[in-house]
Amino acid sequence: MITSTTPPAADPESSLRPRRYGIAIAVAALVVLALIASSILNYVYLDTIPGRASLYGLLTVALITLGTYILVRAYDRDRASRRKHLIRAGVLIGLGVLLWLLVIDVFLFTQSAGPGVAAICALACLPTTAFGLLVVRRMDRNHKEPWRLVLVAAAWGAIVATSLVVWGETIWEASAQRALVPGPGLDTSLAFMAGILEELAKGLAVLLLYLVMRNEFDDVVDGIVYGAAVGLGFNFLESISYMTNVYSIFSAEGFGWVAAGIQWYGRQVLGLFFGHATYTAFIGAGVGIARQLHGRRQKVLAIMAGFIVAIAGHFSWDAWATVFPIQNTLFGLVEIHLRTLIMTGPFTAALIALLLFGIRYEGQNLLEQMRKEAGTGQGAILPEEVPTLASPWQRLKQRLQAFQRAGPRGYLRVSRLQTAQLDLAMERWHRERKEIDTPLEAEQQLRQRVMELRHWVAA
Template sequence: MTQTLPSAPVHPTPEWARPEKSLLLPAFWVVLMLITGGAVRLGLFVRDSFAAYPTATLLALVLFGLYAVPFCMFVAALDYLEREPPLLLATAFAWGGLVATSISIRGNAAVHNLVAKLASPGLAAEWGSALAGPTVEEIAKALGIVAVVLVARAQVNSVLDGVVYGSLVGLGFQVVEDVVYAVNAVAVAGRGDQVAPVVATFLLRGFLAGLWSHTLFGALAGAGIGYLAVRTERSLFVRVAVAVLAVLGAMGIHFLWNSPLLSLGGGAGIFGDLFVKGIPPLLVILLLVRGVRHREADYYMSQLAALGDRRIATEDELRVLGHGHLRAGARRYAYGRGGVRARRAVRRLQRAQARLAVELSRGAGLPNPAATIAPPVLDTAPDPEAPVAVGVARVPEGLTYAPILGGPAAVRWRDRVLVERGRMLALGHPEATAPLNRTGSVRRVVGGIAVFLTAMIAVGLSLIALGAS
């Protein structure tokens, strides 16, 4: 199998950026101190809120805490082929929720006061959020993405990594900010410890504004900063320009969302903001993320394709493995043919293939003589539910195996792929693919759009009924 390898999104990591060096970096201790200080400030706010409005505060924490779970799962799954360390993902979320919010609370107030003094209180009331939010908040969040790069440079090796960490910084900011807004809404309502303002805030800022709010702003800025960090084949000027434009783009979308521009006002304004100010930027950023994901998938799939071994991955499996909806389709197809065990076998094979591709990329250019050892050869069909014993296999006399590039981890995952392949063969399901069904794909997309629009309209009507207009 001959294939031209795409340009690699993964670049050599400098010695100072190795994971074991993180504790020696001043940036690590600065980030730790800032997160600790932010946690203390948030703890004091929650304590005071509980003292004044215990029921409303608890409901706000529960609602927005649960709200964050599917977003976290979606963002973490963006980079299926090279999962990011949970601790680093939590650090990005904590920066957004604890550090960026702490900076923004005081910074936003300062910008509002400055506009009121230099212009007028009316202008500050109308345009203050549009001026303060994009500048103070986006800069504070962008600093969090930069901090992740400085602390764990070895983990940021593609533009998609920047998207993931930027999204989580934005999500952390969004969740904590929404809790603060919900509690403040209770105070402004002046009706005591009531939950209606919390529910209204949850519907407005969670469902209607949440899909194209700080998470997406952070994703755009993260893509630019990731480009700056990893695309070292480009000139420094180009990389800095891309990063600056990405951050400015996030600021611009944030400005449009916060400004009174294009707002219809009244109850209809909810839907005007939704369709005019929200959906177009959402589509643009989703297309950007899609392009970044496909580029990274092409690179990693080329690592498996270069082995030229159909036992590792067939051509159809390479096509499927690089796309989330095709991976899911292959698992559904396996379930239809062989039930739960077949679906699990396909999932395990896909996971092993992905890990092997990553390990091969990390060892690019490093020949591993040990990889010429024969792969596991199964004397009999394995029990699909038996534990995996990677690296334990009979080596037939005189049999050699095409050498691979990489370290011992690549050899272990190569063996794991072959063991999982044996499990699938034992189930009568030799390939982790599914027949192409364009009609079904179109039907799912149309159905998803219909559900989305219905949910948005229902939420908007609920807000109008609650008096949020």
């Protein structure tokens, strides 16, 4: 029997929000400084970027121009709306500057074979990466993440994370080669290099999402989705890098595209979910667990555990690849599959088990909150709707029925209504656990939105 239908107030420690934002700003500032340093080093030591600014700088110029226009017009507006326009202008100008720095770094990964080959390799990797992102997002059967955040996570992995590790790995490798003789010690050092630096760079994206978009970061399931998206983005650009590199090596012998195709298969088909997506998803899982812990020490331990598992998985793969290289024989094709299953398979299996547990736990709590909301009699969720909302298949069936009645418009209307109802249940769950710092009015606004969508669907 349900005895309480009104959730407790929001998290009383609302001061955590500005503290989170302060940490996020500090992390973002360090990332920007690292990118600036990397771009300067690239310009001085690796490439002078001749003439490329005229083409790739167009978007940067457009962003800065638009930001400047909004900045100038902001002072012609009233004080109430001026701050909003100043923030928009700052974001656009900041994106323009950041894009310029990142574009400079991207050329490092494609210059060996030329822009034409790099473009073909990118087009080959785009469908598989898009498929991976679609699958990853749909893993959350109860409350899917917004596409904008999934794509932001993937973009970080593809551009920011790859740019951050360039000079770190260069310095580590040079230092290790000077200090260690060729052998197991050097191989182990290089394996740790990839695991530590790459997972730290990718994990920063998940951590920033948690700090800045906490209300869109619900639990371990969301963490796995965001982490896997970052890994898929990183794998996208790394695949292009390896494909263009082997093409430039073997093109003189007439096997350039064959070598690039083998790299594409190994990284975009066989290793699409088994590699970077799995490793960084563990970081996301750690952050997602921390999302629902109350003690600061527990949060730190959960996040550290995620990073450690990700680094361990990445290290094991690189160490195995170094100690037991693939043979240049027909059996080498079998070895590639066996190595993936043996070395990364257990990590992926553990991640899937964690994901299934998280989905089940999330689903049970959402069901409870939907029942409580239905018990209030406010009309946002009706008692007869609870079984349908609690089942992904029943929700799909309801959307398909709406499609048969009213076409795509009916499908979209019912989908939006279901999403709003699940948002309301998720809001109640976080508020009941005191994990949210938005005021109670935010929940009422969600309830009103559900009612508006209900009338829209019925119209």
